[in-house]
Structure formats: C-alpha cells, structure tokens
Amino acid sequence: MTSSDAFISIRNVNKFFGGFQAIDDVSMDIGKGEFFSLLGASGCGKTTLLRMLAGFESTSSGEILIDGQPTADVPPHHRPVNMVFQSYAIFPHLNVRDNIAYGLRKQRLPKAKRQEMVEEMLDLIKLPGYGTRKANELSGGQRQRIALARALILRPKVLLLDEPLGALDKQLREQMQLELRALQRQVGITFVFVTHDQEEALTLSDRIAVMSGGKVLQVDTPHGLYEAPRTREVASFIGNMNFFPATVRRNGASAGAVETEGLGTIPVPLDILTKPDGAPVQVALRPEKFALSDTRPDGALAVQARLSTSAYLGERSHHYVTIDGREEPVAVSTPNLHRLAGDDAGTGAPVWLSWTPESIVILDAE
Ligand SMILES: Nc1ncnc2c1ncn2[C@@H]1O[C@H](COP(=O)(O)OP(=O)(O)O)[C@@H](O)[C@H]1O
Numbered sequence: 001m002t003s004s005d006a007f008i009s010i011r012n013v014n015k016f017f018g019g020f021q022a023i024d025d026v027s028m029d030i031g032k033g034e035f036f037s038l039l040g041a042s043g044c045g046k047t048t049l050l051r052m053l054a055g056f057e058s059t060s061s062g063e064i065l066i067d068g069q070p071t072a073d074v075p076p077h078h079r080p081v082n083m084v085f086q087s088y089a090i091f092p093h094l095n096v097r098d099n100i101a102y103g104l105r106k107q108r109l110p111k112a113k114r115q116e117m118v119e120e121m122l123d124l125i126k127l128p129g130y131g132t133r134k135a136n137e138l139s140g141g142q143r144q145r146i147a148l149a150r151a152l153i154l155r156p157k158v159l160l161l162d163e164p165l166g167a168l169d170k171q172l173r174e175q176m177q178l179e180l181r182a183l184q185r186q187v188g189i190t191f192v193f194v195t196h197d198q199e200e201a202l203t204l205s206d207r208i209a210v211m212s213g214g215k216v217l218q219v220d221t222p223h224g225l226y227e228a229p230r231t232r233e234v235a236s237f238i239g240n241m242n243f244f245p246a247t248v249r250r251n252g253a254s255a256g257a258v259e260t261e262g263l264g265t266i267p268v269p270l271d272i273l274t275k276p277d278g279a280p281v282q283v284a285l286r287p288e289k290f291a292l293s294d295t296r297p298d299g300a301l302a303v304q305a306r307l308s309t310s311a312y313l314g315e316r317s318h319h320y321v322t323i324d325g326r327e328e329p330v331a332v333s334t335p336n337l338h339r340l341a342g343d344d345a346g347t348g349a350p351v352w353l354s355w356t357p358e359s360i361v362i363l364d365a366e
C-alpha cells in the first residue's frame with residue numbers, strides 16, 4: 001500500500017507518560033476497508049495507540065491523519081471513529097433495542113427511522129427478535145454483539161476494537177472471530193483490532209502490525225509475517241521457529257549457499273543473499289517445514305537424526321530430534337499420515353530429518 005491510499009496515516013508518533021515512553025516512533029498506514037490488527041504482548045502499547053486514534057489520548061509528538069485530516073485538534077466525538085472494548089460496555093438496565101439506539105439519541109431522527117436502523121443492526125449481528133430482551137438476560141457473546149451493533153449503528157468510518165473477544169471462552173471466541181470477519185466484509189468499515197492472540201490476528205486480519213516495547217517490528221499480511229518474518233523476534237512471536245547459525249557462501253556470480261551448523265550447506269538463489277561471502281546469518285525453519293522418515297528421502301536435503309521426544313496430538317505429532325553439530329534439539333511437527341518405525345522404538349531411535357531449500361528463511365545474525 002502506498003501512503004496515498006492510506007485512510008489512517010500514523011507518522012512518527014511518540015507517547016510519553018511522564019518519563020516512560022509507551023509508544024516509540026511508530027509510523028504506518030492503514031487502508032480504507034482494511035481489517036488491520038495490532039498484535040503484541042500485554043503492555044506493548046496497543047491500547048495506547050488505539051486510544052490516540054480515538055482521541056482519548058494525545059500524541060506526545062508525531063501526527064495522525066484520518067481520511068486525510070490531521071486529528072491533533074479534533075476531540076473524540078468529532079472523529080469518524082468508534083470504539084468497542086473488551087468488557088461489554090452496555091447498560092444492564094436498558095433493553096437490547098435501547099442499548100443499540102443509545103448513540104442515536106442526540107441525532108433527532110424520527111422514531112420509525114430509528115427503529116428501522118435498530119432492526120437492521122439486529123439482523124446484521126444475527127439477533128433478530130431480541131430487541132425487547134433485557135441486557136442482563138444475554139450471554140457474553142450476545143452482549144458483545146450488542147456492543148458491536150451499538151458502535152456500528154453510528155456508521156463510523158473506522159471501528160476500533162480493543163480485545164473485544166478476550167472475555168469469551170475459546171469455542172465462542174472462535175465462532176465470533178468468523179462472524180466478526182464476515183460482518184466487517186459486509187459493512188466495509190475499516191477495523192483496527194487489538195489482540196495479544198497471534199492465532200486470532202492471523203485468522204481475522206488483512207494485515208497485522210507486530211508490536212513490542214512501544215515499537216512496531218513489522219507490518220505485513222498474515223502470510224508474509226509467517227513465511228517471511230524479518231527478525232528473530234517476529235519469527236518467534238508468530239508460531240514456532242528453529243534457528244541455525246550460518247555463514248553466507250558465494251561461489252562466483254552463479255551460485256549461492258548458506259553453510260549452517262547442523263543442517264550442512266543449503267543452496268539458495270543468489271538474489272535472496274543480501275550479505276557478502278563469509279557474512280554470519282541465521283537460517284530459520286518452522287517445525288512443520290521438516291519431514292521425518294525411516295529411510296533417506298529422494299530429492300530433499302537430509303541429515304541423520306535421533307528422536308528425542310514425540311507427542312502424539314491426533315492430527316499432528318510434535319517431535320524433538322537431535323542432530324550432530326548442534327546441542328539444542330530441533331522442533332519438528334508432522335501430520336500423522338503414517339507411523340515411523342521410530343515411533344515404537346522410542347527415545348534415541350534413528351530417523352532422517354529432511355527439508356527443502358525453499359522452506360528456509362535467512363535472517364541477520366543476532
Ligand atoms: N495513563 C497511563 N499512565 C502511565 N502509564 C501508562 C498509562 N497508560 C498506559 N501506560 C503504560 O504504557 C504501557 C503500554 O500500555 P498499553 O497501551 O495499555 O499496553 P497494551 O494494551 O499493549 O497491553 C504499559 O507499560 C502501561 O503501564
């Protein structure tokens with residue numbers, strides 16, 4: 001995305017609370033209609049950034065533009081944004097209809113129009129006929145849908161969602177994730193969604209900003225973050241990753257390779273080698289990019305290994321294997337298509353560990 005397509009533009013934003021820096025030089029653009037997530041561990045600054053977009057918090061320096069307009073002097077209620085929180089911010093003494101219509105009370109709309117809008121929202125959140133229910137008669141998932149409807153009825157250009165599914169149990173949360181994604185596509189509003197749950201971010205988002213210590217480490221699609229993390233920190237935050245110390249080898253102008261500790265020499269196209277011959281790098285491989293077999297596989301790179309531990313998880317098994325030249329075991333995740341002889345032989349059984357050159361990621365040395 002180029003910054004001319006940006007609907008929200010965050011430029012060199014810093015935020016200090018007294019002497020503590022909560023946001024550290026954050027710049028990014030969010031496109032119109034994007035489902036954009038801020039992902040990071042608790043305390044990394046997600047809520048602070050969201051509150052600055054909403055106008056509940058000022059920036060210490062830098063600039064935020066929404067729909068091309070600078071926001072510094074625009075109070076929250078004049079911004080084209082609305083916010084949904086983790087706790088169900090709905091009124092227990094009002095029924096569902098009055099909760100949803102709450103924000104409309106200042107817009108002098110005819111009663112019939114208002115009711116029509118509420119009915120539309122009830123359909124959208126799949127709770128038709130619930131208008132007269134009391135808020136305290138609803139489940140957690142239903143309350144959170146009401147909170148969404150209450151924000152959406154005001155037709156904001158941007159909806160800010162701060163861990164809105166965090167209080168729901170796992171099964172309901174997964175169901176609500178799919179509904180939320182479908183609903184966002186339907187209404188086409190830009191969503192900025194905060195979560196510390198990487199799976200949730202991967203499931204929902206068009207793009208994700210991975211945050212740590214007030215900084216944005218990488219902004220990318222779920223696929224991009226998983227397959228091409230740019231740093232070790234991002235690689236280990238999203239999923240699991242094995243890292244191998246390695247050295248760049250350039251053999252003239254035609255061939256390149258990385259010489260690793262443990263996986264031998266892996267040929268790679270020269271254009272993905274950005275470092276000079278002899279430069280230290282790290283080779284990263286996800287557990288599921290490896291395969292295990294009883295005999296040496298044809299056409300793949302392989303080393304002899306020993307099974308250290310295996311955990312059978314039904315759909316997949318997670319193993320640790322040890323290889324020569326490396327103290328730390330290698331994490332391997334395999335689909336349970338067939339059994340290995342080693343599965344019965346137990347600890348120390350010999351297996352072949354194999355992978356393809358396309359499955360490696362080359363990162364800067366630490
Ligand atoms: N009003 C505040 N005053 C002082 N420190 C704050 C305030 N709000 C947030 N912080 C601090 O800023 C950091 C980021 O907080 P927050 O944005 O809430 O993180 P997250 O939402 O990612 O968990 C934390 O260390 C938090 O304690």
Ligand SMILES: [Mg+2]
Nearest residue numbers: 046047048162
């Ligand atoms: Mg937070």
